[in-house]
Amino acid sequence: NLIFVSEKLANSEDSLRYLKLLKSIPAQFALANQEDLRIKLFASTVSIELELLTKRGDLTHALKQLLFIDEGLDRYEEKLSVARRSFIRLKLTVVCLANKEWNHARRQLSKLLNDPEIDTHVVHLANAYLLSLLLDIETGNTELFSYAQKNMQRYLKSRDKYHEGEQLISQGLLKIARASNNIERSERWQEFCEKLERFQTAVNTFEFIDLRSWATSRWKNLSYEE
Secondary structure, three states: OHHHHHHHOOOHHHHHHHHHHHHOHHHHOOOOOOHHHHHHHHHHHHHHHHHHHHHHOOHHHHHOOHHHHHHHHHHHHHHOOHHHHHHHHHHHHHHHHHOOOHHHHHHHHHHHHOOOOHHHOHHHHHHHHHHHHHHHHHHOOOOOHHHHHHHHHHHHHHOOOOOHHHHHHHHHHHHHHOOOOHHHHHHHHHHHHHHHHHHOOOOOOOOOOOHHHHHHHHHOOOOOOO
């Protein structure tokens, strides 16, 4: 709690200091026979650090944690709650997308979408569908885009999450995927960005990526981190 309070008060140095103290616990105490505590420390420190770094837009730094976090997830996957492991994998997916680490992003999404328990977390699965569509656009893998977009649409409708803002996003991404060249795609990103301005406070379903910033970066040919 001290970490998040410090961050809310814009005391970045304090929040990083508290996080460093939390991360140092395993080195200070003998935890060899306390696996539950090791798992809790891994999950909490990783979640907090990813949350801080992604909210600050420090996605290059976040990428440096990828291998460590990925190894920990593979090691503790079955012992973490579905909410915790899907939260971490969604944050990692955004970091990988922002840094154009397409294969790593696809691996995280594969793990997410094949998790038999993720259906119990509507917002997490909805975000996994969305990030998968963004990855397909970025990699030019749009042959089955319409099918994937309809899957997301059906899922949102079945959970009463397909309202005006979600419709705009779903249909806007389909138009972008269908663009025939880079100029047209840039124009459609611009159009999408302008429409998102009307829904920036209305769409709460897709909370893991700032879609307006993503659209702006694609329209203006900037990095998402910028």
